[in-house]
Amino acid sequence: MAVQHALNGLNDSPTVLVEGILRSGQSVSFEGNVVILGDVNPGAQVTAGGNVVVMGVLRGTVHAGAAGNEQAVIVAFRLRPTQLRIANYIARSPDGEVFNPNQPEIARVRDGIVVIEAFPPSGERQGKK
Amino acid sequence: MSEVIVVTSGKGGVGKTTVTANIGCGLAMLGYKVVLVDADTGLRNLDVVLGMENRIVFDLTDVIEEKCRLRQALIKDRRFEELFLLPTAQTKDKSAVTPKDMQNICSQLREHFDYVIVDSPAGIEQGFQSAVAGVEKAIVVTVPEVAAVRDADRVVGLLEAKAEIRDPKLIINRLRMQMVQRGDMMTLEDMHDILGLELLGVIPDDEQVVIATNRGDPIVINENSLSGRAFKDIVRRMLGEPVPLMNLENGEGFFNRLRRIIGLG
Ligand SMILES: Nc1ncnc2c1ncn2[C@@H]1O[C@H](COP(=O)(O)OP(=O)(O)OP(=O)(O)O)[C@@H](O)[C@H]1O
Ligand SMILES: [Mg+2]
Numbered sequence: 106m107a108v109q110h111a112l113n114g115l116n117d118s119p120t121v122l123v124e125g126i127l128r129s130g131q132s133v134s135f136e137g138n139v140v141i142l143g144d145v146n147p148g149a150q151v152t153a154g155g156n157v158v159v160m161g162v163l164r165g166t167v168h169a170g171a172a173g174n175e176q177a178v179i180v181a182f183r184l185r186p187t188q189l190r191i192a193n194y195i196a197r198s199p200d201g202e203v204f205n206p207n208q209p210e211i212a213r214v215r216d217g218i219v220v221i222e223a224f225p226p227s228g229e230r231q232g233k234k
Numbered sequence: 235m236s237e238v239i240v241v242t243s244g245k246g247g248v249g250k251t252t253v254t255a256n257i258g259c260g261l262a263m264l265g266y267k268v269v270l271v272d273a274d275t276g277l278r279n280l281d282v283v284l285g286m287e288n289r290i291v292f293d294l295t296d297v298i299e300e301k302c303r304l305r306q307a308l309i310k311d312r313r314f315e316e317l318f319l320l321p322t323a324q325t326k327d328k329s330a331v332t333p334k335d336m337q338n339i340c341s342q343l344r345e346h347f348d349y350v351i352v353d354s355p356a357g358i359e360q361g362f363q364s365a366v367a368g369v370e371k372a373i374v375v376t377v378p379e380v381a382a383v384r385d386a387d388r389v390v391g392l393l394e395a396k397a398e399i400r401d402p403k404l405i406i407n408r409l410r411m412q413m414v415q416r417g418d419m420m421t422l423e424d425m426h427d428i429l430g431l432e433l434l435g436v437i438p439d440d441e442q443v444v445i446a447t448n449r450g451d452p453i454v455i456n457e458n459s460l461s462g463r464a465f466k467d468i469v470r471r472m473l474g475e476p477v478p479l480m481n482l483e484n485g486e487g488f489f490n491r492l493r494r495i496i497g498l499g
Binding site: 128130131162164 | 428
């Protein structure tokens with residue numbers, strides 16, 4: 106299944122769950138995957154050796170694959186980050202532009218840049234109905 | 235049952251002292267016994283805003299240093315029988331008051347008052363940490379600006395982590411109605427999205443607040459002002475009354491959105 110493929114490693118590495126809003130100045134750091142059951146606010150930071158999943162609005166800074174894993178991904182219910190990092194790649198929000206996607210998205214490294222796509226891919230979602 | 239509440243914000247100058255003075259007066263006007271504690275040692279303002287500066291003989295630091303008894307440092311308001319101020323020192327710094335001192339003072343005060351309201355200094359360092367040490371509830375004040383909301387968010391996290399104060403209430407101060415109408419200001423929805431706190435009230439940006447403050451008469455005493463009414467409504471909400479947010483703008487949609495945020499819609 107495409108979903109499992111996208112979240113490569115979510116099954117076999119340890120995962121920590123964080124419940125609630127991660128507010129400005131707060132941070133979570135873990136060697137495996139991190140799942141946040143809430144928002145990550147601007148000024149908050151999540152660092153994970155593996156993947157990061159945010160079940161709310163991601164407005165802060167997230168670093169996935171922090172030990173160098175370029176396969177790591179970041180998924181959020183709403184992806185509006187200040188900055189995303191995957192392994193050694195950095196993507197920041199476009200200056201001044203407000204872009205409000207109305208669906209979950211996934212960020213991953215492809216051909217040396219961080220790309221963001223709908224998650225799950227819209228084609229697949231239609232296919233299921 | 236008495237309530238011990240801190241008014242805090244992270245960012246400076248957003249209206250903590252103004253809110254403390256007005257809520258205090260508003261509660262005293264309804265007959266509650268209230269003491270306001272100035273925790274902004276070295277930069278005290280609460281005495282000035284309440285028009286009590288000239289009556290200070292002893293202060294919080296004198297109580298801590300056992301130069302006087304707590305009761306001797308309390309100043310009675312000239313307007314309201316049941317309103318008192320515990321001023322702090324202007325000539326010392328934040329190190330004069332420790333978290334332990336504040337715990338001690340607050341637990342003594344709560345024996346004698348319905349409401350103990352602590353005016354916190356700006357920042358998140360020593361002064362803030364002392365201000366929140368003896369309280370169990372918090373009101374977070376912000377203004378509709380990204381930086382202030384960011385600092386408020388920081389403070390909400392610290393209140394929970396350091397003082398075990400959960401679910402503080404939010405007051406949004408200095409809302410400029412024309413700017414909101416033009417779409418040039420953060421909306422209440424924007425702020426609610428980030429902070430996720432219950433909204434205790436919204437106070438318009440109002441020059442009457444400044445005039446009243448300079449006179450030493452908090453605006454809540456003034457029946458006719460919009461901001462005075464906003465403070466009265468806040469006091470009633472603190473007492474548990476479901477008071478709808480006043481229509482600060484003529485747009486009906488805006489008003490309905492407010493109702494939704496405050497949980498009345
Ligand atoms: N609603 C309002 N409309 C207009 N002016 C206001 C309003 N609220 C506060 N002010 C003004 O803003 C200034 C700062 O307010 P205040 O001293 O209450 O802030 P503060 O958060 O206590 O500041 P500090 O961090 O320095 O302690 C004062 O001059 C006050 O009169
Ligand atoms: Mg102040």
